[in-house]
Amino acid sequence: MGALKQYIDLYMSQREAIDAGSADVMNTLRPVALKALEGRELPDRGVEGFEKTSIDEMFAPDYGMNIGRLALPCDVAAAFKCGVPNVSSLLAVVVNDRFVPTATLLKNVPAGVRVMSLADAARQYPDEVARHYGSAASLESAGTALNTLLAQDGIYIHVDRNIKVERPIQIVTLTSTPVPMLTTRRILIVAEEGASLSVLTCDHSMSRDTAALTSQVVEIIAGERSRIDLCDIEETHDTQSRYNQTYVIQHAESNVAIGGMTLQNGTTRNEYRVNIAGRGCECHLGGMAIGSGHQHIDNSSDVKHCAPHSTSHQLFKYVLDDESHGAFEGSIEVTPEAPFTEAYQSDRNILASRGARMHTKPQLLIYNDDVKCSHGATTGQLDDKALFYMQSRGIPRDEARMMLMQAFMAEVVDTVRVEAVRDRLRHLVERRLAGYEAHCSDCKA
Amino acid sequence: MNELLKVTDLHASIGDKEILKGINLTVNRGEVHAIMGPNGSGKSTLSAVLAGNPTFTVTGGSATFHGIDLLDLAPEDRSHEGLFLSFQYPVEIPGVSMVNFMRAAVNAKRKYFNQPPMPATEFLKLMREKRAIVELDNKLASRSVNEGFSGGEKKRNEIFQMAVLEPCLSILDETDSGLDIDALRVVAEGVNKLKTPDNATIVITHYQRLLDYIKPDVVHILYKGRIVYTGGPELALELEEKGYDWIKNQVDKEAE
Numbered sequence: 001m002g003a004l005k006q007y008i009d010l011y012m013s014q015r016e017a018i019d020a021g022s023a024d025v026m027n028t029l030r031p032v033a034l035k036a037l038e039g040r041e042l043p044d045r046g047v048e049g050f051e052k053t054s055i056d057e058m059f060a061p062d063y064g065m066n067i068g069r070l071a072l073p074c075d076v077a078a079a080f081k082c083g084v085p086n087v088s089s090l091l092a093v094v095v096n097d098r099f100v101p102t103a104t105l106l107k108n109v110p111a112g113v114r115v116m117s118l119a120d121a122a123r124q125y126p127d128e129v130a131r132h133y134g135s136a137a138s139l140e141s142a143g144t145a146l147n148t149l150l151a152q153d154g155i156y157i158h159v160d161r162n163i164k165v166e167r168p169i170q171i172v173t174l175t176s177t178p179v180p181m182l183t184t185r186r187i188l189i190v191a192e193e194g195a196s197l198s199v200l201t202c203d204h205s206m207s208r209d210t211a212a213l214t215s216q217v218v219e220i221i222a223g224e225r226s227r228i229d230l231c232d233i234e235e236t237h238d239t240q241s242r243y244n245q246t247y248v249i250q251h252a253e254s255n256v257a258i259g260g261m262t263l264q265n266g267t268t269r270n271e272y273r274v275n276i277a278g279r280g281c282e283c284h285l286g287g288m289a290i291g292s293g294h295q296h297i298d299n300s301s302d303v304k305h306c307a308p309h310s311t312s313h314q315l316f317k318y319v320l321d322d323e324s325h326g327a328f329e330g331s332i333e334v335t336p337e338a339p340f341t342e343a344y345q346s347d348r349n350i351l352a353s354r355g356a357r358m359h360t361k362p363q364l365l366i367y368n369d370d371v372k373c374s375h376g377a378t379t380g381q382l383d384d385k386a387l388f389y390m391q392s393r394g395i396p397r398d399e400a401r402m403m404l405m406q407a408f409m410a411e412v413v414d415t416v417r418v419e420a421v422r423d424r425l426r427h428l429v430e431r432r433l434a435g436y437e438a439h440c441s442d443c444k445a
Numbered sequence: 446m447n448e449l450l451k452v453t454d455l456h457a458s459i460g461d462k463e464i465l466k467g468i469n470l471t472v473n474r475g476e477v478h479a480i481m482g483p484n485g486s487g488k489s490t491l492s493a494v495l496a497g498n499p500t501f502t503v504t505g506g507s508a509t510f511h512g513i514d515l516l517d518l519a520p521e522d523r524s525h526e527g528l529f530l531s532f533q534y535p536v537e538i539p540g541v542s543m544v545n546f547m548r549a550a551v552n553a554k555r556k557y558f559n560q561p562p563m564p565a566t567e568f569l570k571l572m573r574e575k576r577a578i579v580e581l582d583n584k585l586a587s588r589s590v591n592e593g594f595s596g597g598e599k600k601r602n603e604i605f606q607m608a609v610l611e612p613c614l615s616i617l618d619e620t621d622s623g624l625d626i627d628a629l630r631v632v633a634e635g636v637n638k639l640k641t642p643d644n645a646t647i648v649i650t651h652y653q654r655l656l657d658y659i660k661p662d663v664v665h666i667l668y669k670g671r672i673v674y675t676g677g678p679e680l681a682l683e684l685e686e687k688g689y690d691w692i693k694n695q696v697d698k699e700a701e
C-alpha cells in the first residue's frame with residue numbers, strides 16, 4: 001500500500017512545471033482532484049470491485065514522469081503503417097501524451113470537427129473544453145482523480161451539431177520511453193446533438209524492454225441523437241501496464257458502441273462506466289481478451305440506466321492460454337427513474353490451458369419493475385469433440401484449436417459496427433491467435 | 446501388397462472399463478467389410494480407436510495400415526495417410542464455416558505431402574465437383590460445419606468430406622441412420638462412385654437396406670468387444686431375419 005503518496009509528493013514538488021506544460025482548463029481541476037485524493041489509497045487487490053487486480057501494485061514502481069515534456073525519441077513513421085485500409089487519412093499519432101497530427105489529418109478534418117491535442121484545444125477553445133472536461137469522469141475513483149491531478153495533454157475530438165463524420169478517425173497511441181515511466185493520458189470525445197463519428201484507437205508500445213505504465217481516462221459525451229463508435233485495440237507487450245478508465249454519458253436517443261479489445265499486453269485493467277442519462281438510448285459494450293504467457297486482463301463494466309426506454313447490450317469474451325489470467329466484473333444498474341429498460345450482459349470464456357485462470361462476477365442491480373434484463377457468465381474449455389472431429393479431417397491440432405478460438409471470438413468482432421474497423425480487427429485477431437506477435441507494422445493491408 | 450488394414454488383438458478402454466477385448470480384423474484393398482452387432486457392443490469404439498480418438502486408451506494389440514503403425518500416428522496424420530471416419534454423430538462447430546474447414550483440411554494434407562496450398566479457383570472447383578457426388582446443397586456449404594444441419598444433411602456432409610479427402614480406407618459408422626430412402630440411395634451411390642480397386646470400406650450398420658446398395662464382401666458380428674462371427678454377405682440377411690439372440694446365446698454360453 002501507499003503507491004499513491006509518491007505521485008502526490010511528485011505533484012506537490014512539481015505543480016508549477018505540471019501546470020506550465022498544460023492548459024488552464026486542465027490545471028483548474030488539479031486542486032479539486034488533490035482534495036478528492038485526501039486520505040485515499042489506490043485500490044488494492046481484493047477491494048470491492050478489484051477482486052483480482054491491484055491498482056496500488058501497478059503504480060508501486062518508482063516510475064518517472066515526463067513533466068518537462070521532452071520530445072522522446074520515437075519512430076513515429078513506423079506507427080503510420082498501422083493503417084486501416086481506405087480510412088487512414090484521418091490518422092493521428094499520440095506519443096505518450098503528445099499529439100502528433102499527420103499532414104493528411106490536418107488537410108482532411110472536415111469542417112465542424114476537431115481532432116487535436118487536448119491541451120491545445122483547452123487553450124484555443126477554453127469554454128467549449130471546460131464544459132466537458134471532467135464532466136463524465138468521476139473523482140470518486142482514486143485512479144481518475146490521480147489522472148486528473150497529473151494529466152497534461154491527450155486527445156480532443158469534438159464534432160459539431162448534426163455533422164456526420166463519414167470516415168473512422170484513427171488514433172495510434174504509443175508508449176515510447178528509454179526509462180521506466182508513467183504516462184498520464186486523457187481523451188475527450190464529444191458528439192454534439194445529432195452528430196456522428198467513429199474512432200479507432202490502437203494502443204502500442206515502442207519500448208518493449210522498458211517497464212511502463214499508462215493511466216488513461218477517456219470521457220465520451222454523446223449528445224442527443226448522436227452516434228458514437230469507439231473501438232480500442234491494445235497490442236502492447238508483457239512489460240506494459242495499463243489502467244484505462246472510460247466514462248460515457250449518453251443523452252437522449254444517443255447511440256454508443258464501445259469495443260475494448262486486448263490482444264496483447266502485460267497487465268491491463270479496463271473500466272467502462274456508462275451513464276444512460278437520457279431516454280431512448282442504445283448502448284453496446286463489447287470486450288475481447290486474448291491471453292497467453294503471463295498476460296493479465298481485467299475488465300470491469302457498469303452500465304447505469306437512469307432514464308426510461310433505453311437498451312444496453314454487453315458482451316465480453318476471453319480466451320486464456322498458458323498462465324494468463326482474466327477477470328470480468330460487470331454490472332447492470334436500473335434506477336427507479338428508468339422503466340422500460342432492456343439490459344443484457346453476457347460473459348463467456350474459454351480456458352485453453354490448465355494454468356489459465358478466469359474470475360467472473362456479473363451483477364444486476366434493479367430498482368424498477370418494468371425491465372427486461374438478463375445476464376450470464378460461463379467459463380469452459382475448447383470443445384474436445386470438435387477438436388477431434390477437425391483432426392480426423394487432417395487439420396492439425398494446433399490449427400484446429402486456433403480455428404475454434406477464432407470462431408469463438410467472431411461474435412465480439414461482429415459487435416464492431418464500422419465495417420473497415422471490423423475487417424481490420426478480424427485480421428488482427430486471426431494473426432494473434434495464429435501466434436504471430438502483434439506489431440503495428442503488421443497492421444498494414 | 447493387398448493388405449490395407451490389419452488389426453491384431455486390439456484392446457481399448459475408457460477409464461478402467463475395457464470396451465474392446467481383443468479385436469482381430471484384416472481388410473484388403475478393394476474389399477467392403479460390414480460390421481454389425483447389438484447396441485453398445487463396441488462398433489463405434491473400434492472406429493474411434495482406429496481414428497485416434499484420445500477418449501479411449503489402447504491397452505494392447507496393434508493396427509497396421511498399409512504397412513505403417515497406425516496407433517503411433519496423431520489423428521490428423523492418420524487422415525493424411527488415408528484413413529477416413531464418417532461419424533455416427535457428426536459434430537457441430539459453430540463459427541467455423543464449411544469452406545474454411547475444408548480448405549484447412551485439404552491444405553493440411555497437401556502440406557503433409559510437401560505440396561503448396563491449393564489455389565483458390567482449383568479449390569472451389571473441387572468443392573463443386575464433390576458436392577455433386579452426394580447432391581449436397583450449396584447453401585449448406587456456406588454455413589458453419591454441421592450447425593443446424595438435419596440428421597440426413599449431416600450424413601451427406603460426411604460423405605462429401607470423404608469425397609474431397611479421397612481416403613484409401615473409409616469407416617462409415619451408421620451412415621445410413623437418419624437418412625430417408627432417397628438420401629440413402631444418393632449417399633450409397635456416392636460411396637460406390639468413390640470405390641476403386643485400391644481402396645476399401647468398412648460399413649458399420651444395423652440394417653440390410655444399406656448393404657443392398659453397398660455390397661459387402663465380408664460381414665462381421667461384433668459383440669461385447671470381440672468379433673465373434675465372420676461370414677459372407679448372406680450373414681447380414683440371416684441377422685435381419687433372426688436377430689442377434691442366437692449368436693448372443695452361443696457366445697454367452699461359451700463364456701460360462
Ligand SMILES: Nc1ncnc2c1ncn2[C@@H]1O[C@H](COP(=O)(O)OP(=O)(O)OP(=O)(O)O)[C@@H](O)[C@H]1O
Nearest residue numbers: 459464482483484485486487488489490491500533
Ligand atoms: N465416452 C464414453 N464413456 C463411457 N462409456 C462409453 C463411452 N463411449 C462408449 N462407451 C461405452 O462403450 C460401449 C460400446 O459403445 P459403442 O458406442 O462403441 O457401441 P456401438 O456398438 O457403436 O453401439 P450402437 O450400435 O448403439 O452405436 C458401450 O457400453 C458404451 O456405453
Ligand SMILES: [Mg+2]
Nearest residue numbers: 488489490533
Ligand atoms: Mg455406434
